[in-house]
Amino acid sequence: MRRPLLLLALLVGLALPFLGKPVHLDDANFLRLAQGARLDAWRPHAVRINWQGQEQAAFDVLSNPPGIAWWLAPVLDQPVWVLHLWMLPWLVLLVAGAWMLARRFGGGEDRAAAGALLLAGGPLALLATQSLMPDLPLLACALAGLGGLVLAPTGGLARRWPWALLLGCAALFRYSGLALLPLVVLWALLHRERRGALILGVAAAAPISALLLHDALAYGQLHLLAMQGFQAAEGVGARAGLRRLIALVAMLGGAGVLPILCWARPKAAAVGGALGLVLGLTGVWLSEQGGVAALGTLLAATAGGASLGGAAGQSDRDALWLQAWLFGGLVFLLQLRFAAARYWLPFFAPAVLIPLRLAPRGLLRGAALLSTVLGLFLAAADQDLARAQARLAASVLDRASGETGIFAGHWGFQHHLEAAGWVALEEDAPIPAETLFAVSAVAWPQSPAPGACLKPEGRFVDAAPYWRPRIHSATAAVNIHADVVSDRPPVESYAPWGFGGDPLDVVTLWRGCPTRTDPAPAR
Numbered sequence: 001m002r003r004p005l006l007l008l009a010l011l012v013g014l015a016l017p018f019l020g021k022p023v024h025l026d027d028a029n030f031l032r033l034a035q036g037a038r039l040d041a042w043r044p045h046a047v048r049i050n051w052q053g054q055e056q057a058a059f060d061v062l063s064n065p066p067g068i069a070w071w072l073a074p075v076l077d078q079p080v081w082v083l084h085l086w087m088l089p090w091l092v093l094l095v096a097g098a099w100m101l102a103r104r105f106g107g108g109e110d111r112a113a114a115g116a117l118l119l120a121g122g123p124l125a126l127l128a129t130q131s132l133m134p135d136l137p138l139l140a141c142a143l144a145g146l147g148g149l150v151l152a153p154t155g156g157l158a159r160r161w162p163w164a165l166l167l168g169c170a171a172l173f174r175y176s177g178l179a180l181l182p183l184v185v186l187w188a189l190l191h192r193e194r195r196g197a198l199i200l201g202v203a204a205a206a207p208i209s210a211l212l213l214h215d216a217l218a219y220g221q222l223h224l225l226a227m228q229g230f231q232a233a234e235g236v237g238a239r240a241g242l243r244r245l246i247a248l249v250a251m252l253g254g255a256g257v258l259p260i261l262c263w264a265r266p267k268a269a270a271v272g273g274a275l276g277l278v279l280g281l282t283g284v285w286l287s288e289q290g291g292v293a294a295l296g297t298l299l300a301a302t303a304g305g306a307s308l309g310g311a312a313g314q315s316d317r318d319a320l321w322l323q324a325w326l327f328g329g330l331v332f333l334l335q336l337r338f339a340a341a342r343y344w345l346p347f348f349a350p351a352v353l354i355p356l357r358l359a360p361r362g363l364l365r366g367a368a369l370l371s372t373v374l375g376l377f378l379a380a381a382d383q384d385l386a387r388a389q390a391r392l393a394a395s396v397l398d399r400a401s402g403e404t405g406i407f408a409g410h411w412g413f414q415h416h417l418e419a420a421g422w423v424a425l426e427e428d429a430p431i432p433a434e435t436l437f438a439v440s441a442v443a444w445p446q447s448p449a450p451g452a453c454l455k456p457e458g459r460f461v462d463a464a465p466y467w468r469p470r471i472h473s474a475t476a477a478v479n480i481h482a483d484v485v486s487d488r489p490p491v492e493s494y495a496p497w498g499f500g501g502d503p504l505d506v507v508t509l510w511r512g513c514p515t516r517t518d519p520a521p522a523r
Contacts, residue, residue, distance in 0.1 A: 008095045011095065018130040019082070027415070063172065104120065105353040112189055122370045137170075156196075158200065165204065168207040182328070206470045208357045252341075255341040258374065259273070272310060308330075341481070436457065439510070453513035470497060477491050480496035
């Protein structure tokens with residue numbers, strides 16, 4: 001019990017420097033959804049938001065269930081540091097789940113401690129801890145639910161239904177949690193417990209079944225089904241699918257599971273690394289990358305291939321179940337609109353757990369230390385971008401001197417300006433005469449009507465710290481949050497981080513041209 005408590009204390013300590021992190025990226029849309037829950041707890045997705053260029057109901061554009069909105073609603077009016085504190089109780093479940101899984105598949109207290117730190121203190125988990133998105137609850141429910149299930153004695157699995165129920169709650173925060181539900185049935189079948197498989201399957205499906213019933217009563221349609229069409233609206237075609245595969249492999253190797261433990265199985269890791277290199281070369285060719293961008297893609301894809309290779313090829317019962325978890329997750333992620341490192345959160349654990357029992361202790365300790373240090377660097381880089389958008393929004397408001405206007409761009413930039421009374425631009429809408437118009441370069445800005453007459457009012461640049469990694473850079477072609485970077489034209493990316501010299505963001509302030517009045521004709 002002492003080691004899990006020490007791990008929990010460590011993770012809380014690592015989170016404290018980031019309590020003041022401004023609203024960032026998709027935090028903004030989940031806070032808007034939480035506003036919907038405050039207005040109508042029964043129908044949070046009825047709230048309206050401009051997130052894709054047009055104002056519309058959240059039901060039609062926000063592709064996640066309402067769990068995080070209900071969680072954040074009670075503290076929505078509090079300072080941002082209170083919101084971050086409100087997320088930290090999920091660390092208790094996360095540590096419990098990571099410890100149970102590492103104990104079950106690692107063997108021994110030392111291996112369990114290192115394995116649990118790799119699961120709960122690596123880059124993906126640390127970034128999840130510092131966000132207001134549903135990532136931390138998703139990861140906590142997933143690891144705790146599966147950890148409680150597999151740590152139980154093999155006899156009488158049906159009695160472990162509360163753990164299956166907890167796993168099912170992951171789907172209340174992100175629909176990707178649904179991809180984990182077959183694992184409870186598979187675990188019981190591998191242990192030849194058919195009755196247990198039925199009971200565990202029913203328990204795991206109960207939360208999403210209740211949510212579907214809620215949606216039918218609240219909206220007259222199912223949000224899950226509506227979002228299947230939404231996810232299929234983009235990213236179709238062979239080229240898009242291949243790019244998504246390359247990005248997912250690169251993001252796993254660069255930010256999910258560092259290619260260290262995999263060398264406990266050197267031949268499998270080498271084969272996987274070679275395949276990853278081939279994927280990286282394909283990505284460099286597809287996206288016409290060169291220089292630093294190409295190098296980052298090749299390194300990250302090779303690392304991801306090695307991590308996947310080190311987890312493949314074993315045929316014992318535990319390994320087969322873990323491989324179904326890992327590679328089943330990869331198949332699921334290939335169906336989404338785009339790749340993002342955080343999408344690996346429910347699925348990356350087996351790449352740690354499979355080689356955990358075989359890895360030498362020195363390799364284990366080195367992997368745990370390097371993973372946590374990298375996580376802190378990437379968390380600092382993510383906070384750099386969040387603070388940059390907060391500073392730039394403040395610069396716009398300072399220049400406006402109390403005047404409100406229209407803005408283009410999303411993420412934290414949108415949140416800060418909307419809080420000051422500014423309005424998001426509708427795609428292709430005109431800019432009214434004498435109206436201020438602020439545009440963020442990196443936050444996927446909407447375009448005004450073609451030929452809009454604008455005159456410059458100011459330009460604000462927020463430079464990046466030169467010595468820290470970047471998690472979002474057009475010059476380095478890296479983005480930990482997607483497989484493309486907003487630019488003119490957009491830059492395709494694969495690696496989750498790198499080093500780039502471009503600004504964190506650039507905001508341009510314009511004003512709509514005054515209405516021209518022609519002189520009255522002479523009589």
